[in-house]
Amino acid sequence: MSELTPQVRRRRTFAIISHPDAGKTTLTEKLLLFSGAIQIAGSVKARKATRHATSDWMEIEKQRGISVASSVMQMEYRDCVINLLDTPGHQDFSEDTYRVLTAVDAALMVIDAANGVEPQTRRLLQVCRARNTPILTFVNKMDREVQEPLTLMDEIERELGMSVVPFTWPVGMGKQFHGVMDLREEQMRVFSPGEDRVAGKNDNGDEILAGLHNPAYAERFGMQYEQAQGEIELVREAAPAFDEAEFLAGRQTPMFFGSAVNNFGVQEVLDALVDLAPSPSERAAIQRVVQPDEAKMTGVVFKIQANMDPAHRDRIAFVRVASGHFKRGMRLKVTRSGKELRPNTVVSFLSQRRELLDEAFAGDIIGIPNHGVLQLGDTLTEGEALQYTGLPFFAPEMFRSVEVADPLRTKQLRAGLTQLGEEGAIQVFRPVAGTVLLLGAVGQLQFEVVAHRLEHEYGVKARIMPARYNVARWVTCETGDGAAADERELKRFIDGNAHRVALDAVDAACVLLEYAGELRAMQENWPKIKFHALREHAGLVFQKQLEG
Numbered sequence: 001m002s003e004l005t006p007q008v009r010r011r012r013t014f015a016i017i018s019h020p021d022a023g024k025t026t027l028t029e030k031l032l033l034f035s036g037a038i039q040i041a042g043s044v045k046a047r048k049a050t051r052h053a054t055s056d057w058m059e060i061e062k063q064r065g066i067s068v069a070s071s072v073m074q075m076e077y078r079d080c081v082i083n084l085l086d087t088p089g090h091q092d093f094s095e096d097t098y099r100v101l102t103a104v105d106a107a108l109m110v111i112d113a114a115n116g117v118e119p120q121t122r123r124l125l126q127v128c129r130a131r132n133t134p135i136l137t138f139v140n141k142m143d144r145e146v147q148e149p150l151t152l153m154d155e156i157e158r159e160l161g162m163s164v165v166p167f168t169w170p171v172g173m174g175k176q177f178h179g180v181m182d183l184r185e186e187q188m189r190v191f192s193p194g195e196d197r198v199a200g201k202n203d204n205g206d207e208i209l210a211g212l213h214n215p216a217y218a219e220r221f222g223m224q225y226e227q228a229q230g231e232i233e234l235v236r237e238a239a240p241a242f243d244e245a246e247f248l249a250g251r252q253t254p255m256f257f258g259s260a261v262n263n264f265g266v267q268e269v270l271d272a273l274v275d276l277a278p279s280p281s282e283r284a285a286i287q288r289v290v291q292p293d294e295a296k297m298t299g300v301v302f303k304i305q306a307n308m309d310p311a312h313r314d315r316i317a318f319v320r321v322a323s324g325h326f327k328r329g330m331r332l333k334v335t336r337s338g339k340e341l342r343p344n345t346v347v348s349f350l351s352q353r354r355e356l357l358d359e360a361f362a363g364d365i366i367g368i369p370n371h372g373v374l375q376l377g378d379t380l381t382e383g384e385a386l387q388y389t390g391l392p393f394f395a396p397e398m399f400r401s402v403e404v405a406d407p408l409r410t411k412q413l414r415a416g417l418t419q420l421g422e423e424g425a426i427q428v429f430r431p432v433a434g435t436v437l438l439l440g441a442v443g444q445l446q447f448e449v450v451a452h453r454l455e456h457e458y459g460v461k462a463r464i465m466p467a468r469y470n471v472a473r474w475v476t477c478e479t480g481d482g483a484a485a486d487e488r489e490l491k492r493f494i495d496g497n498a499h500r501v502a503l504d505a506v507d508a509a510c511v512l513l514e515y516a517g518e519l520r521a522m523q524e525n526w527p528k529i530k531f532h533a534l535r536e537h538a539g540l541v542f543q544k545q546l547e548g
Contacts, residue, residue: 002293004325004361009279011363013083013320015100017128018110019118023140027110027260027269028073028086034266035082037075072318072365074348080274083365096303096424099376101127102390103302103320105363106134106277108269109253110260113139113146113173117159125160131390132250134278137164138269143193143259145174150231153239153255163252165242168268169232170257171217172224179206180257180265181232186212193262206264248278280363283322285379285386290323292362297324297332299366300388301378304423315419316347316367317374322388326360335379335387343368375506376424393535395474396427396440399467399512400447403436409460413437416458417450421505426450429472429502429510432494438467438502438512469512471519473531475501493529497522508535 018024073084085104087097101107107128111117128135139152147155153164168180171188179191190207209216212232217225246252254272258265280292290298303318332341347367348357360366368374377391404413417437421428426447427440441447447464454460477490490509494501500512511531513519523531 002295004293004295007325007361008292008363010080011083011279011361012080012106012273012277013085013104013280013363013365014106014108014273014277015085015087015097015104016108016110017087017097017101017121017124019112019115019120022110022112022115022118022121023260024110025086027108027138027140027266028084030260030263030266031084031270032073032075033263034270035075035077037073072367074365077270078274081361081364082273083363085365097124098127098392098394099302099424101131101133102392103300103318103365104133105280106136106273108273109135109137111137111139111152111156113141113149113152113257114144116147116152116155122159129161129250134248134250134276135162135253136269136272136276137253137255138260138265139170139255139257140260142170142173142180142257142265143177143191143262149257150234153235156253156255160253162250163240163246164255165239165252166235167242167254167272168256168258168265169228169235171221171228176224177259178221178224180268181212181228182268183212183232183236186210188212188214188217189265189268191259191262191264193259244276247276280322283388285388287386290386292323294323295325296382296384297326297330297380298322298382298384298386298388299326299380300391301374301376301380302391304374304376315371315423316369317378319366319368319380321360321362321364321366323362324382326364326366328356328358331382332380333383334374335381335385336375336377337373339373341368341370341373341380343370345369372422375422393424393427394442395472395533395535396442397470398441398444398447399469399472400439400441400464401436401467402439403463403465405461405463412458412460413454413462416454416460418505420450420453425453427504429504429512431502433498433501438469439464440472468514469500471513471516472510473513473519473533474504474508474510474535476530476532477528478530479528489528493526504535510535 016024016028071086073086075082075084085100087100101124109121109125111121137156139149149170153166156162156164167184168182170180171178177191179189181188188209190209192206240252242254243252247254254276256265256269256272258269260266282292283290299319299321301317301319305316305318328346329342329344332343333339334341346357348355357366379386379388402417404410417428420426429438429440431438439447439450451462451464454462475490475493477486477493479485479489494509497511502510502512504510511522519531
């Protein structure tokens with residue numbers, strides 16, 4: 001056993017995923033609260049108040065009360081180091097979420113008990129399933145009038161293709177919500193509304209009653225208890241027993257019920273994350289499989305964020321440590337470029353609050369300030385030529401052209417868009433023939449966020465106008481006659497289609513088209529050119545997994 005093994009085993013790195021408004025950011029707050037990482041939870045609803053969700057730090061997030069960028073928080077609980085990543089729920093920011101999911105070992109899925117499984121939940125689950133990511137499920141908002149728990153359980157199994165194992169079960173709902181039965185501990189946590197219960201008090205101030213068949217239940221909770229008792233008996237007979245191997249393979253999900261806004265049911269989820277979520281495991285690079293407790297440090301950049309501190313115009317590269325022991329000031333190599341780094345101001349996160357760190361281990365998320373040296377997908381090592389794979393860039397579905405309102409600010413516009421493109425907030429394309437920059441996005445809201453950030457972070461008012469394109473594909477060439485022949489054929493393609501070819505943030509060539517029919521014709525006319533809906537170092541493997 002390596003001397004690093006105990007540190008690796010302490011790590012739990014997971015993302016919180018959901019459809020918008022299911023209560024994901026609220027639950028993030030409460031997990032931080034219950035772990036003791038923060039003393040007061042920000043109110044996501046109080047958009048104009050001074051308190052905002054700890055994980056929502058951008059000005060536009062505070063104005064709209066939504067998450068538009070993923071954020072990272074580290075906390076300690078029960079001798080475990082928990083790296084928690086809050087992701088945007090809105091589908092327009094799904095690319096950011098997909099990339100975050102490549103950096104975690106488990107996911108916590110939040111479901112609105114009234115709405116059940118929603119479209120964005122399905123999409124995110126596809127990505128998790130492609131990576132065999134273990135998933136825990138929290139059914140939120142039980143203090144409202146919602147769907148029956150058996151209906152929700154059936155829907156999750158049917159829609160998401162996973163078997164569900166309830167760890168807690170609700171007694172009533174809405175105004176008649178009395179609490180949850182903990183089926184593992186065989187006790188009931190009695191519900192009382194309010195956000196005042198915090199970690200540090202015995203059982204967080206909740207009343208705990210022993211047993212699943214306590215005679216006092218029927219008298220206190222009436223028909224809601226009787227219904228819950230019948231459902232629990234049914235579930236215990238029909239549902240499979242918890243199987244750790246099935247859970248770790250992403251085929252079985254433990255299910256919990258509660259009300260995050262009322263701090264209720266959160267304790268059970270936090271304990272389950274420590275008990276059930278896996279510690280960091282091996283990670284595949286193109287060259288070999290890397291073990292987390294290897295002596296040499298390796299890591300991968302899965303997110304870049306500009307201007308977390310507007311006063312310093314900084315750029316932070318979020319790095320998932322994949323193996324070894326990171327030490328501040330150590331010599332690291334960027335394998336893509338061969339450049340060397342000696343990061344001395346590496347930070348850990350509690351959302352926008354940062355602390356300098358001296359060391360980190362496999363599973364931890366660290367932030368390395370840099371000025372364009374690091375790009376999304378970069379692998380860092382102590383010298384070995386390794387390249388981790390699996391960080392996806394999806395072909396945009398919407399396009400806009402962008403011009404600066406004040407021509408004297410053209411330089412600032414290009415600088416701002418370059419940085420926003422490098423962090424993955426938007427895809428920026430420079431036409432081979434032409435000067436007007438093009439923006440590509442998954443959804444309309446991305447354009448609005450970029451316009452807002454250009455104005456407030458870079459001092460540039462931009463005109464974002466319709467563009468005629470609707471289809472994008474990255475292009476590569478495989479002639480079968482060697483690299484030089486591939487390069488010549490690709491150049492011939494680009495020269496022959498210069499009016500509709502553009503370069504992205506990493507100078508990868510992309511063809512932009514108005515209609516899907518044009519793509520089919522182009523594929524027939526250029527049989528040696530490969531057209532990709534996904535750009536990544538070894539992205540086609542990931543794409544095939546998703547499609548399969």
